[in-house]
């Protein structure tokens with residue numbers, strides 16, 4: 068009998084949650100041991116013949132002992148990784164209400180096109196003359212992004228939103244230096260994503276926080292009071308991280324420009340306004356776009372991301388290399404400083420950026436068309452507001468009135484219940500939902516930021532809303548046990564988060 072049919076758990080009985088089983092398995096959810104714990108020394112997935120005798124050429128540096136990989140058969144390896152993949156809750160499994168970190172449906176068409184050998188198998192060191200199709204694709208992506216933002220230049224190479232911010236603030240800094248000016252402060256609203264102040268600080272600027280007004284928008288008076296000729300830029304997110312449109316944006320842009328500063332927009336939430344608003348018309352000088360949020364490329368997980376940056380004409384000369392330009396003989400790559408690219412800030416990434424993401428984003432843009440992109444933005448906003456209306460009677464809405472693509476609640480409704488935002492989120496896991504974003508933005512207490520995205524149906528939003536409402540009612544009725552014990556039905560129970568943060572065990576070691 069094969070002994071790898073089940074990876075039997077050694078978990079103690081008290082760790083089994085509500086229903087104990089002999090094996091530690093739960094229904095068809097198999098409890099998984101680490102691959103090293105499944106090791107059978109000497110077992111191997113392939114039969115290799117003994118190598119013919121050979122003359123060592125490493126001068127005594129040859130490995131003498133085993134390499135330390137676990138011995139496993141092929142079925143064991145397949146089952147291990149299949150079971151691990153089944154433990155991962157994903158946007159393909161169900162509604163994923165993370166606000167700000169949008170988990171957007173990745174259409175299969177995009178994946179199919181990204182795997183076309185003509186795109187997937189090319190090498191970044193191939194001579195440009197052999198990859199003209201890929202260059203055309205990059206140029207077409209740039210064309211779409213320029214059209215949608217209204218900005219004349221696009222830097223495509225940044226590998227994520229945060230990397231795009233770095234690109235943008237470095238370009239702004241280069242422009243300031245080229246003018247021979249000295250500017251030391253960057254204004255960042257208190258509600259901003261942490262990457263904004265981090266970027267400004269990494270570029271050597273002092274971060275000056277701007278308070279939020281009672282409407283959840285930038286406090287215009289405080290912003291104006293902070294503006295001066297030592298301000299390099301304002302970094303504003305619009306729609307902001309409270310899920311609200313900054314409706315004073317034209318006045319903000321005028322005030323920023325009046326002191327000679329640049330207006331940087333964190334465009335991570337462009338998915339709520341794409342096709343409806345062109346950032347250039349709002350007075351924005353520089354803005355990154357998260358392809359994973361607006362154009363449906365896969366998000367995070369350490370995988371390749373893409374955060375192109377749209378630049379106004381004044382900042383375009385500082386865009387990072389390489390540049391793709393229309394030359395006499397068609398598309399040409401500018402790889403080094405010189406000529407029009409004399410002031411480029413240099414390279415931010417190897418080669419041209421994440422080609423696979425460009426293919427996916429273009430597939431999304433072209434299959435939707437301009438009207439389809441606009442529809443996706445409108446549906447995202449509709450879904451956000453649908454949930455707002457469904458839930459505002461039960462949860463505490465942080466700022467009144469319509470929202471954009473995401474809706475922000477705080478923990479006011481949990482007051483005196485003994486239940487925290489964290490408990491509430493863990494209870495959602497037991498109900499089969501990934502939690503919403505918790506404790507961000509920081510400007511409200513116990514934040515719960517929900518973004519349903521445009522692909523969720525009314526039925527799926529209703530189901531989610533019913534569960535959230537039922538949990539809110541349970542919290543108010545004093546059913547604290549349910550929350551404190553949550554999650555009860557997951558392969559692992561709640562971690563001691565303090566110990567996990569203070570004393571992380573990051574490496575498995577074989578027990579002696």
Ligand SMILES: Cc1ncc(COP(=O)(O)O)c(C=O)c1O
Nearest residue numbers: 167168227228229260262333335
């Ligand atoms: C408002 C905002 N700004 C910046 C970022 C950073 O983007 P990335 O995670 O791609 O670095 C995010 C991430 O989701 C975001 O929500």
